Amino acid sequence: MIEEVVGIIGLIFSLIPLVILPLKIRTGMLKYFMLYIFLVLFYAFYISYYFTGNNVLLAFLYVFQMLFFLNMYRSYLAKELFLSLPAIFYVNDIALIFSFYFATFNLAELLRNKINKKNVSMMAVLSLIFFDVGIIFQMLRILSSQDYFSTMANGIFLIGTIFFIVPALRVVRKG
């Protein structure tokens, strides 16, 4: 039940920026909008996996989570990574390790920008902290009890998602 609520709230929140940001800008800046699209896909597969229990959907869930952080890290998809996609699909742990790697580097980069007084939102920093903690928690659950769908990790990830969406809401509200 909790997983279901987490998935639905996550999907709704991740859809918000795609709905409220101006269409004209969206079409020209697809590489930045992929940031939100991967998050939506992550939650879509999350819900699908929750209802079906199909392991293929779980693999997709991990892959989209990884692509979300990769896209944030480079703001474009590194084609080299596609070469390793079959292995990532085969072993979800690899995708999770990549997610951890990209999320941590994003966090370090954002903190560096924040220290250099760039216009980085504290919400974005907080979201990455929660994402990172969620990923670490998920890794620990896998190591300790082979649990690939931890409620606690998903809850922490949802908090990260909400923080991640807040800057978009604030910019749109300013008008």
Added chain:
Amino acid sequence: MRKNRSESRIIFEILAIIEKEECTSSTIIRRANIPYSKFKEIEENLLERELIIKVSNGDKVFYSITDHGRDLLRGWRKFKELMEMYGFEP
């Protein structure tokens, strides 16, 4: 050293220059710091999408922003501000 600007960034810089005041092609080229060939390419694109218009004044041609261009620029600024919050430089 200045980073390479993206195509969209150059386009919006040109729109912002024209929004401030009507100006000639040479003023735009100088302020946006782009070669003439690049300017012609972008100018064609902007005119086609009706984001700017050409206004003749004697023997000089000035460029002016349209309402549509102003709207797009407003949206772009909003989007740029958002992406900067995530640490990107669109």
